[in-house]
């Protein structure tokens with residue numbers, strides 16, 4: 001990674017163990033009513049330095065209330081908290097874009113906006129069903145179709161990080177995969193300079209594993225990838241920055257390095 005202006009800046013100001021939560025939903029998301037300000041107050045209490053609001057940008061038939069996302073309102077809200085917390089919090093402009101490879105025009109429009117961090121997410125891949133509607137679908141079939149669609153999303157690229165990589169685990173409580181196929185996906189992630197998110201949402205539901213599972217994280221590393229981002233995927237302030245420390249340490253023990261994204265550039269935390 002070449003050292004950018006932001007990289008140099010981060011080296012100057014950075015301290016070890018800087019706390020970051022790069023996956024947070026505010027009331028710009030269809031499924032959250034929490035204000036950005038509420039999270040900012042909590043971030044100050046917890047000593048979190050970097051916070052990225054990544055509201056859902058879903059397209060067409062993906063979700064009810066299609067078109068709910070309002071980029072102008074997002075940036076207006078963000079500007080307000082950026083001014084209020086200037087010098088105290090690093091507030092990054094993020095977005096969680098659903099299925100970018102299927103909504104290319106919308107994705108290209110999104111790239112023109114001043115986001116620091118764009119996550120690609122695969123929420124809907126099976127007959128237009130939400131995960132919660134897939135109870136009748138076998139776990140084998142769910143994962144087989146999921147990985148194929150994931151391959152397409154990774155092949156398309158153009159965003160910064162892949163959110164909640166083994167997402168069907170949220171419903172099925174297990175993961176089915178083929179090492180060779182995931183190795184191909186991870187090689188493609190390296191080629192397309194995509195970073196894997198470690199998403200802690202399942203941990204606060206009492207599950208032992210983050211998304212992705214640690215064995216999948218090893219494959220990611222072994223394919224030559226070096227970085228990860230941390231995200232709680234909080235939709236309310238109680239979930240903000242929860243269960244972050246252990247999975248981060250586990251990833252670091254594997255030899256992976258945490259990064260934040262500023263102006264779409266990965267900046268390692270030293």
Ligand SMILES: [Zn+2]
Pocket residue numbers: 096121123163164
């Ligand atoms: Zn998501």
Ligand SMILES: [Zn+2]
Pocket residue numbers: 023025096233
């Ligand atoms: Zn999310």
